[in-house]
Amino acid sequence: MKIENKVFDELQPGDTASLRRLCTQDDLIVFANVSGNHNPMHMHDADGDGDGIPEAIAPGMFVGALVTAVLGNVLPGAGSLYRSQSFVFHNRAHAGEELESRVTVTDKNEQSRTITLATEVTRPADGALILSGVAEVEAPRVKLSYSSHDLPGLVVQRHRHFEKLLARAAPLPPLVTAVVAPEEPNALGGALLAAEHTLITPILVGDPDRIARTAEEMGADLSSVEIHAEPDHDKAARHAVALVSQGRAGALMKGHLHTDQLLRAALDKATGLRAGRRFTHVFVMDVPGLSHPLLVTDAAINIAPDLKTKVDIVQNAIDLAISIGIDEPKVGVLSAVETVNPDIPSSVDAALLSKMAERHQITGGLVDGPLAMDNAVDIAAARVKGITSPVAGQAEVLVVPNLDAGNMLAKQLTYISHAEGAGLVLGARVPIILNSRADDDMARLASCAVAALHHARITGAV
Structure with missing residues (x-):
C-alpha cells in the first residue's frame, strides 16, 4: 500500500484521517509483554475485580496507541514527532471489539511549525466514544512517499x-x-x-x-x-x-x-x-x-x-x-x-x-x-x-x-x-x-x- 505524508505547508484546519483496528486477546498479551503492565483487568483469562468473570479490558495506553498509528502513518504521517498528548477516557474497550481512531487538524503554529489535532477513538458497533484528547506534533518537513512497512510477524505462544x-x-x-x-x-x-x-x-x-x-x-x-x-x-x-x-x-x-x-x-x-x-x-x-x-x-x-x-x-x-x-x-x-x-x-x-x-x-x-x-x-x-x-x-x-x-x-x-x-x-x-x-x-x-x-x-x- 502506497503511503504519502503531509508536510506542514499542506496541512489545513479540518483535515482529518482515521484507521480501524480489531482489538484481539493476542493484542492485549503483546501489550502486557511490551509495556510490563500485567494488570489482570486486561488479561483474557484473568478475573481482575473478583466478580468471577474475566474482564479483558483494553489498556488505556493501548487504545491511545491507536491514535499514534494515524498520526505516524496517515496524518501528518511519516516524519511526525509528538510534542504533547492528552487523553480523557469515556468508555472501556474490550478484546473482540473493532475500534476506530481519528485525528482532525484544529490549529497550525507557524513559528514552531507544529500542528494541533483533536484525537478520538470510537467503537463503530454502537458509536460509543472511548477516548478523546488533543495532540500537538511537529509536522513533517520532508515530503515522503513509500510503501507500508512489512514488520516482522509476531506469534503469541499460548494454549x-x-x-x-x-x-x-x-x-x-x-x-x-x-x-x-x-x-x-x-x-x-x-x-x-x-x-x-x-x-x-x-x-x-x-x-x-x-x-x-x-x-x-x-x-x-x-x-x-x-x-x-x-x-x-x-x-x-x-x-x-x-x-x-x-x-x-x-x-x-x-x-x-x-x-x-x-x-x-x-x-x-x-x-x-x-x-x-x-x-x-x-x-x-x-x-x-x-x-x-x-x-x-x-x-x-x-x-x-x-x-x-x-x-x-x-x-x-x-x-x-x-x-x-x-x-x-x-x-x-x-x-x-x-x-x-x-x-x-x-x-x-x-x-x-x-x-x-x-x-x-x-x-x-x-x-x-x-x-x-x-x-x-x-x-x-x-x-x-x-x-x-x-x-x-x-x-x-x-x-x-x-x-x-x-x-x-x-x-x-x-x-x-x-x-x-x-x-x-x-x-x-x-x-x-x-x-x-x-x-x-x-x-x-x-x-x-x-x-x-x-x-x-x-x-x-x-
Missing part, C-alpha cells in the same frame, strides 16, 4: 485451544483411568496433575515400591490413590486392560513403559480391547497462530498403512474431532502433490478416501485429497493452485501418508512452530492416553481432557 478443551471437559465427572507403570516423575506427575484438575481418577498399576519412591521424590501424597501392585510391565499392562474389561476403568494411560507393551495387551484377541477398527494414533495439536486445533494422524502406530487401514485412520480422527467440538471436521489427506499421480501411491489413496467419503463409506466429516501441505492449511496457496473445495486451505485434520511423515510433521510443529500436542490412541473400546516423556504439563492435561471428552461422547454421557 488457547487447549484452554478451551480443559474448560469444555471441566463439567464432566473424572474419567477413571488405569495408569500403567507410573514409576518416574513425568508419568506419575501427569496422572496426579490431571487428577487435581478433576479430569481423571487414576488407578496406579505398577511396582508399588518404585511408585512410592517417585512420589516421595516429588513430595506427592498417594494416600487417597488406589494402587495395584504389579512390578512386571507386561503383566501390569494386562492388569490395566482387565480393569477396563471389568468396568473398573474407562481409559488407559501410558506410564514409564514401552508403548508396544501397553498396546500388545490392549490388542490381545482374547482379553484385549479391540472394537472392530484398527488402532490408530491422533495428535491433537495447539499451533500458535492457527485459529483451530489441528489433528495429525497417524504419527505413532501404523508404519505404512494400506488403504483399508487409512479408512480407519480417517474415521477415528473424524470421531475424535467431533468429540472435541468440531461439528463437521474438514479432513485433508496429504500427499506431495495435489493431483492424482499413479506413480505416487499416497495421491491415489487420497483420491480414493475422498471418493469413499462422498459415498458415505467414511462419515461425519468432509474429506478431500490429495492435498499438498501448503494448500491443505493455507487458503491463499489453495487459490493459487486453483483448488476449490470446502477443505482446501482450512483442513482441521491432516492425514499423512505414513508414520515417517506424520512423526516428522508433528515434531516440526512442536519444536519449530512451538505447538503443543495431546496424544491419544483410538480404535479400542476406551481411549488410550499416550504421552511422551518430553511433554509438558499442558500437553498432559490436554491429553486427559481429550480422552475425557471422547469417552463422554462415545458412552453417551454428553
Whole structure:
C-alpha cells in the first residue's frame, strides 16, 4: 500500500484521517509483554475485580496507541514527532471489539511549525466514544512517499485451544483411568496433575515400591490413590486392560513403559480391547497462530498403512474431532502433490478416501485429497493452485501418508512452530492416553481432557 505524508505547508484546519483496528486477546498479551503492565483487568483469562468473570479490558495506553498509528502513518504521517498528548477516557474497550481512531487538524503554529489535532477513538458497533484528547506534533518537513512497512510477524505462544478443551471437559465427572507403570516423575506427575484438575481418577498399576519412591521424590501424597501392585510391565499392562474389561476403568494411560507393551495387551484377541477398527494414533495439536486445533494422524502406530487401514485412520480422527467440538471436521489427506499421480501411491489413496467419503463409506466429516501441505492449511496457496473445495486451505485434520511423515510433521510443529500436542490412541473400546516423556504439563492435561471428552461422547454421557 502506497503511503504519502503531509508536510506542514499542506496541512489545513479540518483535515482529518482515521484507521480501524480489531482489538484481539493476542493484542492485549503483546501489550502486557511490551509495556510490563500485567494488570489482570486486561488479561483474557484473568478475573481482575473478583466478580468471577474475566474482564479483558483494553489498556488505556493501548487504545491511545491507536491514535499514534494515524498520526505516524496517515496524518501528518511519516516524519511526525509528538510534542504533547492528552487523553480523557469515556468508555472501556474490550478484546473482540473493532475500534476506530481519528485525528482532525484544529490549529497550525507557524513559528514552531507544529500542528494541533483533536484525537478520538470510537467503537463503530454502537458509536460509543472511548477516548478523546488533543495532540500537538511537529509536522513533517520532508515530503515522503513509500510503501507500508512489512514488520516482522509476531506469534503469541499460548494454549488457547487447549484452554478451551480443559474448560469444555471441566463439567464432566473424572474419567477413571488405569495408569500403567507410573514409576518416574513425568508419568506419575501427569496422572496426579490431571487428577487435581478433576479430569481423571487414576488407578496406579505398577511396582508399588518404585511408585512410592517417585512420589516421595516429588513430595506427592498417594494416600487417597488406589494402587495395584504389579512390578512386571507386561503383566501390569494386562492388569490395566482387565480393569477396563471389568468396568473398573474407562481409559488407559501410558506410564514409564514401552508403548508396544501397553498396546500388545490392549490388542490381545482374547482379553484385549479391540472394537472392530484398527488402532490408530491422533495428535491433537495447539499451533500458535492457527485459529483451530489441528489433528495429525497417524504419527505413532501404523508404519505404512494400506488403504483399508487409512479408512480407519480417517474415521477415528473424524470421531475424535467431533468429540472435541468440531461439528463437521474438514479432513485433508496429504500427499506431495495435489493431483492424482499413479506413480505416487499416497495421491491415489487420497483420491480414493475422498471418493469413499462422498459415498458415505467414511462419515461425519468432509474429506478431500490429495492435498499438498501448503494448500491443505493455507487458503491463499489453495487459490493459487486453483483448488476449490470446502477443505482446501482450512483442513482441521491432516492425514499423512505414513508414520515417517506424520512423526516428522508433528515434531516440526512442536519444536519449530512451538505447538503443543495431546496424544491419544483410538480404535479400542476406551481411549488410550499416550504421552511422551518430553511433554509438558499442558500437553498432559490436554491429553486427559481429550480422552475425557471422547469417552463422554462415545458412552453417551454428553
